[in-house]
Structures are given as structure tokens and as C-alpha cells.
Amino acid sequence: MQATFCATLVDQWVRDGVTHAMIAPGSRSTPMALSIAASPELHVEVFHDERSAAFAALGAGLASGRPALLLCTSGTAAAHFHAAVVEAHLSDVPVLVLTADRPPELRDVGAPQTIDQTKLYGDAVRWFHDPGVPDADRASTWRALARHALARTLGVRRGPVHLDLPFREPLVGESRDLPAPHLGRLLVDAPALRLGALSMQLDRERGVIVAGRGVDDPAAVSALSVATGWPILADPRSGCRRSPGAVTAFDSVLRHDDFAASHVPEVVVHLGEPPASKVLASWLAESGAIQVRVTDTDRWIDPAHTVAHRVVAPIGEFCTRLAGELRGAGGSDWRERWIRVSAIADDRLAAELDxxxxxxxxxxxxxxxxxxxxxxxxxxxxxxxxxxxxxxxxxxxxxxxxxxxxxxxxxxxxxxxxxxxxxxxxxxxxxxxxxxxxxxxxxxxxxxxxxxxxxxxxxxxxxxxxxxxxxxxxxxxxxxxxxxxxxxxxxxxxxxxxxxxxxxxxxxxxxxxxxxxxxxxxxxxxxxxxxxxxxxxxxxxxxxxxxxx
CATH class of the missing domain: 3.40.50.970 (Thiamin diphosphate (ThDP)-binding fold, Pyr/PP domains)
Structure with a gap:
């Protein structure tokens, strides 16, 4: 029964687009490990250490936008996942965390390799569920459970989900006929873009675009820069460093006191996550500008408490819509001044570092x-x-x-x-x-x-x-x-x-x-x-x- 339960979950996850699994070896997780390994559609990586497995699953979700399966045995093995789960939570990275557990009769009685795994990761997961020891009477719910867990990792609240799976011995078994597939195509919720009166508030000459991780369409960001005459202060993670209006050495440029003081913006459009530069963060926090944060998840990012407007929408779509509604710097040389100093900085750094x-x-x-x-x-x-x-x-x-x-x-x-x-x-x-x-x-x-x-x-x-x-x-x-x-x-x-x-x-x-x-x-x-x-x-x-x- 346990083998069939695990095989059903894996089959549904594969049908819904899961392609990778990271496994840390252990005994109690045997039923799920065998089902994952038996699936020819899954690429499986085995790690000797749970922390390594967890961060590898994080990397897979970071690069693909889809969750990898992450599996370990019971006990402290599950605790070693915690740092990666926290990172996935704070970076909105989908991961499907599967921890094997002891059955109820072995909990709180001194059984080996048994800890309290209920809500082990607290609020760092989008959903926690313990479905209990697999039971044939609930077989009709197994595919819905797999779909529910996967769907919770995606969308505007994407991130890690934790399924705690108790198994009884014997742990090795043969899968029987799986419940028939009956679910339609997985549809992920997408935020609707509503600008309303926001574009009128942002239509100023002195604007800057701060692009970080989360940009899904660098060309749309570049088009917004051209349409508004605003420079792009481009984090390497944004994919916007090669855009025509990009300023890449912004940290060094803003250390020039006269330039920083004479180029304080009226509007700041933050796209995705912030860069690492403390110089940039302090300059923006003290600018008094109207600041907008655009992300495609509902995570709150405002460490300086200066964001006046939050927009949850695909970043490329936002940039395209806004580009059609703003005049921005118009015929001024605002953007060109930034590009000139950027070229000076790039040339100087190239001479020193290339x-x-x-x-x-x-x-x-x-x-x-x-x-x-x-x-x-x-x-x-x-x-x-x-x-x-x-x-x-x-x-x-x-x-x-x-x-x-x-x-x-x-x-x-x-x-x-x-x-x-x-x-x-x-x-x-x-x-x-x-x-x-x-x-x-x-x-x-x-x-x-x-x-x-x-x-x-x-x-x-x-x-x-x-x-x-x-x-x-x-x-x-x-x-x-x-x-x-x-x-x-x-x-x-x-x-x-x-x-x-x-x-x-x-x-x-x-x-x-x-x-x-x-x-x-x-x-x-x-x-x-x-x-x-x-x-x-x-x-x-x-x-x-x-x-x-």
C-alpha cells in the first residue's frame, strides 16, 4: 500500500511537470525513494548530506521556476533541510520537501531516529501536511493531494511546501495498480496588472529604474528606459547589464558626492529584488522620491520603509504597459548624463581590471x-x-x-x-x-x-x-x-x-x-x-x- 501511495504521488507530479529530484539516503524514506528512482521521467541526484541535497533542490527551483522533489529520512535529517527551506521561503523559490516520518505509535515513546516533525519549518513553508500512514480507503484522494502540494509551491505565493510522510515497516514493497488519472491540466494563478492612476504619479523627468533578480523580460525593461529617458541601475542578476540604458558601476558612481547630490531622482521603479549595494540603498532611502516596488510574487520588500506603491505583476508586462503611458524625461538629457558617467566608470574599471x-x-x-x-x-x-x-x-x-x-x-x-x-x-x-x-x-x-x-x-x-x-x-x-x-x-x-x-x-x-x-x-x-x-x-x-x- 505504501509503495502504491508513493508511486501515485510521483506519477501525478511527473504529469504536472516535475523533472528533478534530490535524495538524501535513509531507511524510513525507502518507499518514496524507490518510487522516485523507478520513474524514468525524473532526473535523480543523490547527496550524502541533507543540507547539500536541500540547497541543490533550491538551485533547481531557482533556475527553472519549477519545484524539485527533496527527500530525506526521519529524525535530524529533516532538520538539516531547514536553512535551504528558509532561503526558498525568503526568495520565493518552489521546492517540494518530503520528509519521511515514524508512524504515530512510534512517536513520543523514545523510538530511535524520531523527532517532532509536525510543522518543523514553521511559517517558512507555504503549506504543511501530514496525510497519515497510507490507507487504501483514501486512495481516491492521493492524486488530489499531489496536485495540491505542487500547486502550493507555485503562483504569486510560490515557495517551499512540506509533506511529512509516515511509513510503517516493511518499507520495501511492490506498487500495485495506481488510481486512474482524473485531474485536468495544472493552471497556476497569475496576478492581474492594474495601473490605475499610478502612471500619472510616476510621470516625472528624474526617474531611475533599479533592476534586480526577478526580471522576466530585459527587453521590456530596456524599452521602458528608452520611452521614459530613465537609466537602468542593473544588478548582475537582472539580466539587464547589456541594455543600452544600463548603468553597471552604479555603486562607484554614487560615491562621487557631487554627482549623487545633483542626480537625486523624483521617481524610483524597483524591479524585483534589490541589489547588494549599501551605497545605492542609502542614496535611494534619502532621496524623497516616489518609490514603486514591482514583483511577480506577493513578498513584501521594503527594508527602508520608503515604498509608496507595490505592484504584484509580471515585470515585463508592467514595463510594457508603463512605457506606453509615460513621457518621463521627455527631451531632457537626464538619461544621457547617467550613460556618460557610466561609460567613464566602465572605462576606468576596464583599465584597472581587464x-x-x-x-x-x-x-x-x-x-x-x-x-x-x-x-x-x-x-x-x-x-x-x-x-x-x-x-x-x-x-x-x-x-x-x-x-x-x-x-x-x-x-x-x-x-x-x-x-x-x-x-x-x-x-x-x-x-x-x-x-x-x-x-x-x-x-x-x-x-x-x-x-x-x-x-x-x-x-x-x-x-x-x-x-x-x-x-x-x-x-x-x-x-x-x-x-x-x-x-x-x-x-x-x-x-x-x-x-x-x-x-x-x-x-x-x-x-x-x-x-x-x-x-x-x-x-x-x-x-x-x-x-x-x-x-x-x-x-x-x-x-x-x-x-x-
């Missing part, structure tokens, strides 16, 4: 930004370096776990993206982020994916050197609590997992190593103190170049 004398952390980020396929960056300095110093001619799709902004699971996220897209993925992360996710290196060499991992190794937490703690504390206390040197040989760590690993000492060797086929680890060794100085130098190069001559 052929660097020393392979610095910003130079590594710039090189990675030009990789083909997909790029995954850790949510510490790498995501900032790619945003601030990445090449304006970026072609790769860029991904980062910016919901909770944690650094765990970066490699596993990349594996999930590589699995679902079938395309090469380049990862940029720091040494501490790699150590957080070292379990994801297990069996990576055997997977049918290409994941190239570039590790900036400054022997500790580099981002803390930019924070006030670095100046407020003595060196020994800072290193103890924040610098946290570890002394790990990352090349040896990768080689222990059967992965090719090398140290890149200059830009030429980095490019050559990244051109080699297959998954590998490339280590670039840097110094944390020197990195702070280099960032300040590059920002100063841009602001100096912007001064009138």
Missing part, C-alpha cells in the same frame, strides 16, 4: 562575470564584487542566495542549477563559504554536471575587514572572532574528493584553468587587508575620473 597586474578579488570577480552559462556567487564579498566590478558585457545568468543572505549551500545550489539546466556553472565564493559547504564536493566528480569552483582564499572571513569591528577591535580579538583564520589547504581538500584543483597566480592562469573541461576547483590566494585597500583604490579611480578636467 588586464590586472595582480590577481585581486575584484579582478577575479570581473573574470568570472565573463564566463558562459551560469554564475553562482556567494552572499558575502563575491556578490558585491560581481555587482560593483563585474564586466558590463556579462552574458551569463547570475544567481545568488539573497533571501536570507547566508553563505551556506553555495556549491550545492550550483549543482542544482547545473542539473536542471544542463549547462556549465561557475561558482565564485570565499574560503569560509567553501568550508561551510564542503560536503557538496562529495561525489561531485562523478556527477554528470560541469561546476567550476573559483575560491578566493584569504584564510578567513574577508567581508568583516570592511566592517567597523575591524577598526574598533585589537588585531588578536578581531582575528579570533571575525577574521577566523583556519589554515585549510583547499587544493588538498578538493583533491581528496577526486576533483582537479589548482592555484591560479595570475589572470592568464585563471582564464586557462576555467577553459578546461569538467568540474574543478581553482584557488586564488589573496590578503584581507590588501583587499580593503584595493576596493578603496578602485572606487577612488572612478570618482577621480568623473571630476571635470
Amino acid at each position: 588586464v590586472p597586474a595582480v590577481l585581486t578579488e575584484p579582478a577575479v570577480a570581473r573574470a568570472v562575470s565573463r564566463q558562459r552559462g551560469h554564475v553562482v556567487v556567494a552572499s558575502s564579498m563575491p556578490v558585491r564584487d560581481l555587482e560593483w566590478f563585474g564586466a558590463p558585457d556579462q552574458t551569463a545568468s547570475v544567481w545568488s542566495n539573497r533571501g536570507a543572505n547566508g553563505i551556506d549551500g553555495t556549491v550545492a545550489t550550483a549543482i542544482g542549477i547545473a542539473s536542471v539546466t544542463g549547462e556549465p556553472v561557475t561558482v565564485l565564493l570565499g574560503d569560509v563559504a567553501l568550508l561551510h559547504d564542503a560536503s557538496s564536493l562529495t561525489a561531485l566528480a562523478r556527477r554528470d554536471v560541469t561546476v567550476r569552483i573559483v575560491v578566493v582564499d584569504n584564510d578567513g572571513g574577508g567581508i568583516f575587514s570592511f566592517l567597523p569591528q575591524a577598526g574598533a577591535l585589537g588585531e588578536s580579538r578581531f582575528e579570533q572572532l571575525f577574521g577566523t583564520p583556519h589554515g585549510t589547504d583547499l587544493v588538498a581538500l578538493a583533491q581528496a574528493h577526486g576533483l582537479p584543483a589548482d592555484v591560479a597566480g595570475d589572470a592568464g592562469s585563471l582564464a586557462e584553468l576555467l577553459d578546461r573541461p569538467g568540474s574543478r576547483v581553482v584557488v586564488v590566494r589573496t590578503d584581507r587587508r590588501d583587499n580593503v585597500v584595493e576596493h578603496a583604490r578602485l572606487h577612488a579611480c572612478v570618482t577621480d575620473a568623473m571630476r571635470p578636467r
Whole structure:
């Protein structure tokens, strides 16, 4: 009966478009694991560690917009999913979480590998359900259950769903005839766009478009920029960096006090998630502008408490509609002034970073930004370096776990993206982020994916050197609590997992190593103190170049 129940759920999920499953091995999950493995339509990846499996499922949902199945056994295994579930919740990423459980008679009696899994992830899931031990009397409801769970991961409230599935021994069984399919095509709710009087309030000359993750149609964003005469401040995750009106080095540009003060906007249209730049966020928060946030989910994003209007709609559709209704900057040179300073900044950064004398952390980020396929960056300095110093001619799709902004699971996220897209993925992360996710290196060499991992190794937490703690504390206390040197040989760590690993000492060797086929680890060794100085130098190069001559 348990085998038939699981086979029915899997069959319905496949019919509704699920293509990938991530499994962490265990005994209690046997009925579901066998059903997933027996489905020829599913691509299955097995991970030895539950956290890696969970972030791989997150990556698959991030890149495809469809949920992967994520399965583990009972007990603390389910708790190891929690960080990825939280990230999926805060980033609106669909994941179908399946945790095996003990039957009711084995709960609260000291049975092994048994914890309270009821609503284990709290409000981080869109829906929790425990259907009980499978019973033939409820077979007519199984397909509806599968449809319900999947549908809850999608739409304007997309995100993770948790099914807690209790099974009794024996756990190995044969599936019998499945309940006949009877459900129609899965239809996902889509928000209706209503602008109303909003367009009249936004029809101002001095506007800026801030494009982040969530943009579904970069061409429509570009058309809005042309129609309104507003520049696009383009996060690498937006896909808008190559648009004609894009300003890519906005963080450095806005560090020029005179330009920032003389170009305060009247209107800000935020598309999707915000960039990482604190300089940009502070400038916008102090602008006094009318601010609009457009997302295709109903997640509330307003950390500065300045958003006057929220629009839940497909971003491309919003841009197309708005472009037809606004005059914007009209015949003024507002957009051209932004484009001119953007060109100055791009030229200055290109001169410093395209052929660097020393392979610095910003130079590594710039090189990675030009990789083909997909790029995954850790949510510490790498995501900032790619945003601030990445090449304006970026072609790769860029991904980062910016919901909770944690650094765990970066490699596993990349594996999930590589699995679902079938395309090469380049990862940029720091040494501490790699150590957080070292379990994801297990069996990576055997997977049918290409994941190239570039590790900036400054022997500790580099981002803390930019924070006030670095100046407020003595060196020994800072290193103890924040610098946290570890002394790990990352090349040896990768080689222990059967992965090719090398140290890149200059830009030429980095490019050559990244051109080699297959998954590998490339280590670039840097110094944390020197990195702070280099960032300040590059920002100063841009602001100096912007001064009138």
C-alpha cells in the first residue's frame, strides 16, 4: 500500500511537470525513494548530506521556476533541510520537501531516529501536511493531494511546501495498480496588472529604474528606459547589464558626492529584488522620491520603509504597459548624463581590471562575470564584487542566495542549477563559504554536471575587514572572532574528493584553468587587508575620473 501511495504521488507530479529530484539516503524514506528512482521521467541526484541535497533542490527551483522533489529520512535529517527551506521561503523559490516520518505509535515513546516533525519549518513553508500512514480507503484522494502540494509551491505565493510522510515497516514493497488519472491540466494563478492612476504619479523627468533578480523580460525593461529617458541601475542578476540604458558601476558612481547630490531622482521603479549595494540603498532611502516596488510574487520588500506603491505583476508586462503611458524625461538629457558617467566608470574599471597586474578579488570577480552559462556567487564579498566590478558585457545568468543572505549551500545550489539546466556553472565564493559547504564536493566528480569552483582564499572571513569591528577591535580579538583564520589547504581538500584543483597566480592562469573541461576547483590566494585597500583604490579611480578636467 505504501509503495502504491508513493508511486501515485510521483506519477501525478511527473504529469504536472516535475523533472528533478534530490535524495538524501535513509531507511524510513525507502518507499518514496524507490518510487522516485523507478520513474524514468525524473532526473535523480543523490547527496550524502541533507543540507547539500536541500540547497541543490533550491538551485533547481531557482533556475527553472519549477519545484524539485527533496527527500530525506526521519529524525535530524529533516532538520538539516531547514536553512535551504528558509532561503526558498525568503526568495520565493518552489521546492517540494518530503520528509519521511515514524508512524504515530512510534512517536513520543523514545523510538530511535524520531523527532517532532509536525510543522518543523514553521511559517517558512507555504503549506504543511501530514496525510497519515497510507490507507487504501483514501486512495481516491492521493492524486488530489499531489496536485495540491505542487500547486502550493507555485503562483504569486510560490515557495517551499512540506509533506511529512509516515511509513510503517516493511518499507520495501511492490506498487500495485495506481488510481486512474482524473485531474485536468495544472493552471497556476497569475496576478492581474492594474495601473490605475499610478502612471500619472510616476510621470516625472528624474526617474531611475533599479533592476534586480526577478526580471522576466530585459527587453521590456530596456524599452521602458528608452520611452521614459530613465537609466537602468542593473544588478548582475537582472539580466539587464547589456541594455543600452544600463548603468553597471552604479555603486562607484554614487560615491562621487557631487554627482549623487545633483542626480537625486523624483521617481524610483524597483524591479524585483534589490541589489547588494549599501551605497545605492542609502542614496535611494534619502532621496524623497516616489518609490514603486514591482514583483511577480506577493513578498513584501521594503527594508527602508520608503515604498509608496507595490505592484504584484509580471515585470515585463508592467514595463510594457508603463512605457506606453509615460513621457518621463521627455527631451531632457537626464538619461544621457547617467550613460556618460557610466561609460567613464566602465572605462576606468576596464583599465584597472581587464588586464590586472595582480590577481585581486575584484579582478577575479570581473573574470568570472565573463564566463558562459551560469554564475553562482556567494552572499558575502563575491556578490558585491560581481555587482560593483563585474564586466558590463556579462552574458551569463547570475544567481545568488539573497533571501536570507547566508553563505551556506553555495556549491550545492550550483549543482542544482547545473542539473536542471544542463549547462556549465561557475561558482565564485570565499574560503569560509567553501568550508561551510564542503560536503557538496562529495561525489561531485562523478556527477554528470560541469561546476567550476573559483575560491578566493584569504584564510578567513574577508567581508568583516570592511566592517567597523575591524577598526574598533585589537588585531588578536578581531582575528579570533571575525577574521577566523583556519589554515585549510583547499587544493588538498578538493583533491581528496577526486576533483582537479589548482592555484591560479595570475589572470592568464585563471582564464586557462576555467577553459578546461569538467568540474574543478581553482584557488586564488589573496590578503584581507590588501583587499580593503584595493576596493578603496578602485572606487577612488572612478570618482577621480568623473571630476571635470
